[in-house]
Amino acid sequence: MREIALHLLDIAENSVAAESNNISIHVHEDLFHDRLSASVIDDGCGMDAATAERVQDPFYTTRTTRNVGLGIPLLKLAAEMAEGSFSLQSETGKGTWVEAEFRYSHIDRMPLGDLSSTFLTLLISHPQIDWTFLYRVTDQDKKSRDFLFESAELKSELGDISLTEPEVLKFLRGIFEEGIEPVALQTVPE
Amino acid sequence: MPAIKSLEELKRIREEALQKKQMKATVGNVQVIVAMGTCGIAAGARDTMKSVLNYIETEKVSGVTVTQTGCIGLCEQEPIVQVMFGGQPKVVYGKVNAQVAEKIMKQHVQNGQPVKENIIQI
Numbered sequence: 450m451r452e453i454a455l456h457l458l459d460i461a462e463n464s465v466a467a468e469s470n471n472i473s474i475h476v477h478e479d480l481f482h483d484r485l486s487a488s489v490i491d492d493g494c495g496m497d498a499a500t501a502e503r504v505q506d507p508f509y510t511t512r513t514t515r516n517v518g519l520g521i522p523l524l525k526l527a528a529e530m531a532e533g534s535f536s537l538q539s540e541t542g543k544g545t546w547v548e549a550e551f552r553y554s555h556i557d558r559m560p561l562g563d564l565s566s567t568f569l570t571l572l573i574s575h576p577q578i579d580w581t582f583l584y585r586v587t588d589q590d591k592k593s594r595d596f597l598f599e600s601a602e603l604k605s606e607l608g609d610i611s612l613t614e615p616e617v618l619k620f621l622r623g624i625f626e627e628g629i630e631p632v633a634l635q636t637v638p639e
Numbered sequence: 640m641p642a643i644k645s646l647e648e649l650k651r652i653r654e655e656a657l658q659k660k661q662m663k664a665t666v667g668n669v670q671v672i673v674a675m676g677t678c679g680i681a682a683g684a685r686d687t688m689k690s691v692l693n694y695i696e697t698e699k700v701s702g703v704t705v706t707q708t709g710c711i712g713l714c715e716q717e718p719i720v721q722v723m724f725g726g727q728p729k730v731v732y733g734k735v736n737a738q739v740a741e742k743i744m745k746q747h748v749q750n751g752q753p754v755k756e757n758i759i760q761i
Contacts, residue, residue, distance in 0.1 A: 450680065450681050455680055455685060458685060462675055462676070462680075462707075466709065519677050523677075563685070566686075570685055570688045570707075573692065573705055574673070574707035575707075606646065606649045606653065607653055608653065610656045610657065611702075613692070613695060613703055613704060613705045614656045614701055615697075615700065615701065616655050618695055618696040620649065622696070
């Protein structure tokens with residue numbers, strides 16, 4: 450995987466599989482501290498301590514189709530390669546919190562990537578979940594700018610109209626691209 | 640930052656969508672399922688999904704359900720897309736990049752003709 454945004458999509462799918470009702474994704478590009486952090490927080494079924502330890506091992510998986518699971522180990526490796534860190538906390542019945550952190554300016558830090566597509570994909574694929582997407586940029590002068598999206602508000606407005614109706618898709622894409630892309634373009638060096 | 644650009648806009652969109660639902664025939668009861676396991680995502684499933692959504696938006700196709708599934712054990716065939724058209728049996732497509740996804744949307748989802756060359760026989 451070549452983008453942090455793709456990793457987030459992958460980790461969030463774990464949260465969906467854990468039967469969460471609420472999932473939050475927070476991304477913070479912090480140029481002041483030269484850090485980039487990304488976290489996925491859910492209120493799903495969680496894991497006991499032993500399982501939480503084992504999911505970081507590539508030769509552990511819950512799926513039955515084959516016996517390697519790479520999602521979490523790949524993200525962990527990506528973070529550690531860029532002078533970052535990876536942490537995972539989980540409690541059975543309460544939920545799971547996954548955070549990956551990178552040194553922003555590290556040469557091996559993978560690009561954040563297409564975060565708006567990740568958000569749109571998650572929202573469309575799992576309309577039953579209440580999503581919170583927070584994207585924050587802090588510039589060198591320590592000034593922050595937030596983009597916040599909460600799907601519960603959208604759902605109550607739309608009522609019985611599906612998210613995959615063309616007009617709704619256009620609206621959503623507009624919100625995400627306007628809220629996320631311009632900032633990312635300004636701050637992520639090519 | 641406002642979470643929703645404007646509530647008025649959203650309300651207007653809702654009204655429009657409701658009207659269109661009544662006016663024109665929607666394709667009705669078509670489900671598009673994109674596989675989104677780690678293998679699918681690494682193989683480009685998000686771009687496939689983006690292409691499907693983009694088609695719906697630009698061609699104004701109403702009434703399609705888009706959803707996802709996890710790894711179905713055919714990782715070498717990812718990105719995988721499954722289409723359920725009305726009461727017909729589910730069709731499984733392999734190696735669905737953005738272009739193939741567009742073709743599937745046009746031929747199968749809109750016109751009920753499966754794209755034979757990308758079907759995986761399971």
